[in-house]
Amino acid sequence: MDALTPQEIDKAHERIFPLIIKTPLISSETINKKTNANVYFKLENLQWTGSFKLRGASNKILQLSNEEKSRGIVSYSSGNHAQAVAYASNLFGVQATIIMPKNAPSIKIENTKKYGADIIFYDYKHESREKIASEIARKENKKIIKPYDDLDVIAGQGTVGKEIAEELRLKNIQPDLYLCCCGGGGLIAGSSTYLRYAFPNIKNFAVEPEKFNDTQLSLKNNFIVKNKETGESICDALLAPQPGDVTFPINQITLDGGLAVSDEEVKKTIVELAEEMKVVVEPGGAVAATALLTNKINVKNKNVVLMISGGNIDYELFSSIVRNC
């Protein structure tokens, strides 16, 4: 694929739909009343492997040649892409080697192992996962399955936008606003491309942790801005150092801006989503809902589509958030 188009996302959907769950688009009376809006939550935390990442990983792996598959693949990920690559590889009998940070949530490490991948841990403050992966790929002649900077991966993630669009059309709803988390930017690049195509007047906003607001800053400046290296956040899935070289040019076209939220706000949202929506959401999966619930943008009387991207939170962290909020 040379460029991301809605038609490529349609093709990706045809390819992957037997492997994925068509996740629900759900509303909450309480949250609608509280926000004076109609909010439609897309629950990708209920997706196989606990996040949207299976969409992109399976769209990529399904297009490998048999020879490429037989040589195995290599990938790197903070955890959700790792689980998705491991799961899809396992399904197709492909050996997967995945570079993960030492301090990834245990649930993500354990599941990646459980799906049969070989894990190589690295220290994300002092080593480059891309370099480690390139080295292995070169030595062992393996394909790299990137977490976001790949058009096939982005098209796969875009299928979530297609599902949302189809469901809204069936219900005759015109969305005004789309709020979606943003790490490397693959999910929002794919899904906002499809939503803008289906609903030309929709406004698309990226939501990031406040110390990892590289996409917000890059959109403002019209060039790629890196995060400061000193930042920390509980949103382990959204710690990419800067917008992707492939994702950013797409997001420059489809996005209307960026929003940022704090860890404390995210924690409160995790509790509110458990209470009001009856769902368990990981920190990175809750940032879009956090932007909504802390009024980072005016939603009054609007139809808002909101991405809940994943649910892979360590039980100890979930339990401590639930206890302390």
Place this chain on the structure above:
Amino acid sequence: MDALTPQEIDKAHERIFPLIIKTPLISSETINKKTNANVYFKLENLQWTGSFKLRGASNKILQLSNEEKSRGIVSYSSGNHAQAVAYASNLFGVQATIIMPKNAPSIKIENTKKYGADIIFYDYKHESREKIASEIARKENKKIIKPYDDLDVIAGQGTVGKEIAEELRLKNIQPDLYLCCCGGGGLIAGSSTYLRYAFPNIKNFAVEPEKFNDTQLSLKNNFIVKNKETGESICDALLAPQPGDVTFPINQITLDGGLAVSDEEVKKTIVELAEEMKVVVEPGGAVAATALLTNKINVKNKNVVLMISGGNIDYELFSSIVRNC
């Protein structure tokens, strides 16, 4: 309606579908592996008002005459039916008076109030809610919306069985087993009727708290057996004293038996559902999953449909279960 038939459930579905969420039917890789089965969880905790009860309540209220609506309605409920009746009444501008136990979960009381119903509290150990409701209905010439012993309510609950059947057929899956919670027996009567019609070989099992296993005992004995009055359970939604006069004859035909689970087992399941399925489930909504996860029935290599009926758990209880399990 004189008798519950699948066609009456089809009619109920036509009536109520604009008011309800078609809730998802979701699987978990981990739970499938653990149980050696293919388990399909129907997530009615994601339904409007947080439980399946909206289906039956709205099917009943939609069939009232304008005159009946103008006089208001009266109902009684441990909490989930209360919220559903309050919500549906509010939608149609009908005044609702609802008799609830003093010790109902706060979330259920607060939501019922929030939807605009008038609540009358009673002491469930020493007073009869049916008597209080009859008295009001007689004096104020109001219709009673019963929680389960009413064919229209049962047909409404049955629409969840229709949704399950349609989704399984689309996926070309023949279910072997259906596990569903049972209080008064309305949900399981309606849904098992539809599932037996769609899949004649399916085995339907009611799951109850161990000290409220009246349906299990009644099915064994072939007559209605009451629970001992001394029992306690955290499954507040499933404390009906005995099978319903209307639900039991239906369940005698459609059910293959009953299973019972302990409160301690239910608590562990609530944690497991949060961890593995990313959902928040109330105790009564988790009993069918508990029967599965504690091997109360052989599911090896079977396709199992499992009802998650509601998610209205007080945050304090959820938090203490999450903390202590």
